[in-house]
Amino acid sequence: MDITEVPVSQDNKGKKKKNKTPKKKRVSEEGNGAGGGVEKKEEKMEQSEQAAAAFPPTFSVSEIKNKQRRHLMFMKFKQEKRKQKMQLKKKKKKEREALGDKAPPKEVPKTIENQRVYDETTVNPEDEEVAFDEGTDEFSSYFNGLTNPKVLITTSDRPRGRTVRFCEQLATVIPNAHVYYRRGLALKRVVPQCIARNFTYVVVINEDRKVPNGLVLCHLPDGPTAHFKVSSVRLRKEMKRRGKEPTEHSPEVILNNFSTRLGHSIGRLFAALFPQDPQFVGRQVATFHNQRDFVFFRFHRYIFKNEKKVGIQELGPRFTLKLRSLQKGTFDSKFGEYEWVLKRHENDACRRKFQL
């Protein structure tokens, strides 16, 4: 009689209350093997714990057809696992404390940077070949202090507000930069004019749907041309807790993580945008940080509070670049010789392999 009464009352409850409480009772019934008839809610917790103890059975959670019940079982399963993990951790910690100094060293967690596939083009700092190359490549005149950078910033046709403002802000960040409107000119004709006027760099910001999304960086007297994809552009007014306008002082440059040969050339490309001697008085620093093939650009003002602490305040726009192609010579998309082109399939195959 009890057995027959139970399902009826359970069903009624299930229909009246659409929350999980009656179903938990059902679950605990399963676990207990109908150990309780109509259970009160206070007993539910104990029941569920008992159910958890009796839980690890041979059936997998996915065999339950009822979605809500399956979900419940899965949650329980997860809780179990978590508990076990915590217990394991505690045990390990105790062991470690017990051993004291003799404890084995802590395991270093695996990160993508740790697991990165070793790239054979990684530049060894003492590599003579690289040093020689750098002494004779297109940037050598800059790095030897002969030329000063002069940058021309422009956009694609008909730029919209955001892109225009981005250009203006870039021009304040890069000293000796001039913004010109494109007005439908062909880049191939712009480039010789710029060379004639002693520009060292042409920066073209491509726009799509009112938002900048591409950047072509062309080093001028027959220098390499790099094409980047631009993402996450934050203009100055969108920055939280930002400082005042950047001043006219030349900023310092920080280049992080450009380890391969390709990364090296890109790093030099960025470095040559800024004048060789930074004015430390200005206390401004532009950072190009490469992480997993994304180059993050930030512009900060720093102040040394004491010899161990420095405070930085972000001014200036921030954006992310991803290199799409590097081409020898000035801009020529059809007949230019490409040193490197982003091929998605190369990187998709191995997630631990990066180019820069």
Place this chain on the structure above:
Amino acid sequence: MQHDDVIWDIIGNKQFCSYKVKTKSQNFCRNEYNITGLCNRSSCPLANSQYATIREEKGQCFLYMKVIERAAFPAKMWEKVKLSKNYEKALEQIDENLIYWPRFIRHKCKQRFTKITQYLIRMRKLVLKRQRKLVPLSRKVERREKRKEEKALIAAQLDNAIEKELLERLKQGTYGDIYNFPVHAFDRALEQQDEESEEEEEEEEEEEDDEDVGKTEFVAEDEVEESDLSDFEEMNKLRTSSDEEEQESSEEEEEEEEEEEMEVETKASRSKGKSPANGSAARKKRAYVEIEYEQETEPTPKSRATS
């Protein structure tokens, strides 16, 4: 027999014409042979047994004529005349072919021909100008890239990296005398850093030992180089002359200096960290720390193995 009025009665107003496109204000005719494109009594090619149009194929304009005598032969109904590429000559040709035809058709033909030549000219001009190439974005790829970028941003820990770099540059002395932090504090700061302390003391002792051993060859270099870390100002003078933002050039110069330094103080310091990643030349005492702090030096052991 060809009853134009009857045909127009049927398709024009009452019943269905498959070429007719109705809009709120106007009716259009989709028939290829229609001269004006509107659905009118005088423009309908089906409801007029004597009709003419201009059509263009691959940049060439043709005059098509239909007369009632050929109404029984649908395959031969339209007579096609090739018009010359010269605008005036073509107009004369139209006039000559459509002589004695109704004024309306002649006028509309010439209008259509003018329009066609104008758009052909525009097409030819556009090809010469810069053409916008539309590159399709794959949504899946874009989404994936966005996520990767977010993860990379988190992994980058930019603020920490920048601060660390700036502090290292300060310690290196790139800033010269601008910041007047007391030198003892510097020493203390150095010693307080975790694994450096013992090594530094060891190295200092070793330095003194080396000097005691008395490599007199290097005395001259001693004037140039300082063995005492505490003597910061001289170091600064040295570094400021060579250290620039562009680490490569500075590295080349500093390589020489540091080779000298290395000869003076033997052991541990290897010139590591020449990559722009580390941002500056290797510091003598801090070689070990670099391994710890900087992720990018991890490949160097492998590179040494290969080289």
